[in-house]
Amino acid sequence: MINYFANPTRFLKIAKGLQPIVALIAVGSILTGLYYSLIQSPPDYQQSETVRMMYVHVPAAWMAMFCYVALAGFSSVLLIWRHIVADILAKSTAPIGACFTFLALATGSLWGKPMWGTWWVWDARLTSVLILFLLYLGYMVLYNAFDDRSRGARAAAILSIVGVINVPIIKFSVDWWNTLHQPASVIKMDGPAIHSSMLTPLILMAVGYTSLFIWILLIRARAELNLQKVHALKIRLAKV
Amino acid sequence: MKNRQKRFSFIGLGFLLIAGAAALVLSAFEDNIVFFHSPTEIVNKFRAQKLKPAQRLRVGGLVEKGSVTKVSDGATNRFKVTDLNNSIIVEFRGILPDLFREGQGIVAEGFYQNNIFNATDVLAKHDETYMPPEVAEALKKSGQWKPQ
Incomplete structure (x- = not known):
């Protein structure tokens, strides 16, 4: 199956067909999700209206980790199978993941001030997410640090696979150590600790964020493939 | 062994070693984390x-x-x-x-x-439960309220 998608022409064709579908899902679920989270859903018994920060913060944090796992997955395919499409997908994932991580950090900070009483603390959860953000930045810098593109791609791929160790640390930091951040509410052993009227908009936003990621990924990957084609053509012209 | 399988096991082994190293470091620094x-x-x-x-x-x-x-x-x-x-x-x-x-x-x-x-x-600090105030009231009334 990996070989099937490794063909750039076939990938371009699939991406072109998929793009409007995910775009529609992304716009639809984010708009309805925002309506439900900002207007329809009730305030929280403890945090009252401030709880609405959750609907933008939590999916962003999920996507920050999801994108990183995707980045490491694409990178392993690149290293093991040496497929061009995996390289392109990895390169296109990194900036999107970095944006989601930044969004999670920024909204978390804005939420932390009114609820905890501080913009930032160095507890295990917040620090490990900051490391995730730096890993994304490091990946992008390393990728572009070499004159030879494929060497940069490989070095960055190794970095991303090493860094994936940080993802379980982020997820379980709140269980392994004392943190200011509270433990997981949705993905936990004895079912979600969120009332259904608040879980629905959260899930809607999560679906929206995920399809937004795929949407932007497809746009970026298509552009990157075309850029490489242009580059190859230029080299061929220069040789002639 | 094909080259691809070699690379696969190389990455897998390297990852396990790094995971082990991370686990050791984190448990050693537990008191500071x-x-x-x-x-x-x-x-x-x-x-x-x-x-x-x-x-x-x-x-x-x-x-x-x-x-x-x-x-x-x-x-x-x-x-x-x-x-x-x-x-x-x-x-x-x-x-x-x-x-x-x-x-x-x-x-x-x-x-x-x-x-x-x-x-x-x-x-x-706040805990991981989120619910509307009415639900919290109802839980308190029925005696199913679990304080954090």
Whole structure:
């Protein structure tokens, strides 16, 4: 199956067909999700209206980790199978993941001030997410640090696979150590600790964020493939 | 073995080694990674004389019911933080966070001297449950309320 998608022409064709579908899902679920989270859903018994920060913060944090796992997955395919499409997908994932991580950090900070009483603390959860953000930045810098593109791609791929160790640390930091951040509410052993009227908009936003990621990924990957084609053509012209 | 399988096992092995190294590092630094200590830990450390006189610490726990008072200067809050086994008296001069109330989880940062924790900062913790106020009321009425 990996070989099937490794063909750039076939990938371009699939991406072109998929793009409007995910775009529609992304716009639809984010708009309805925002309506439900900002207007329809009730305030929280403890945090009252401030709880609405959750609907933008939590999916962003999920996507920050999801994108990183995707980045490491694409990178392993690149290293093991040496497929061009995996390289392109990895390169296109990194900036999107970095944006989601930044969004999670920024909204978390804005939420932390009114609820905890501080913009930032160095507890295990917040620090490990900051490391995730730096890993994304490091990946992008390393990728572009070499004159030879494929060497940069490989070095960055190794970095991303090493860094994936940080993802379980982020997820379980709140269980392994004392943190200011509270433990997981949705993905936990004895079912979600969120009332259904608040879980629905959260899930809607999560679906929206995920399809937004795929949407932007497809746009970026298509552009990157075309850029490489242009580059190859230029080299061929220069040789002639 | 094909080249691809070689690369696969190389990456797999390398990853396992790094995961092992990370686990060792994290368990070695456990005491520095925790954000706060429980009152029991602090009292035990104090008794074992493991605390330096001016060591900055964070204590975390629940605000003990009925313990919140003002000191005679009128501006210093005094309350007890408990982990249900031991409790520590905390004094804090400043504005308490909105979520601060009896039974709430908090983290105080400061110095432990003469059996009193002089806090320079007090942060509020909240748990992972989210629900509308009406649901919380209904749970309290039916006796199914589980405090954090």
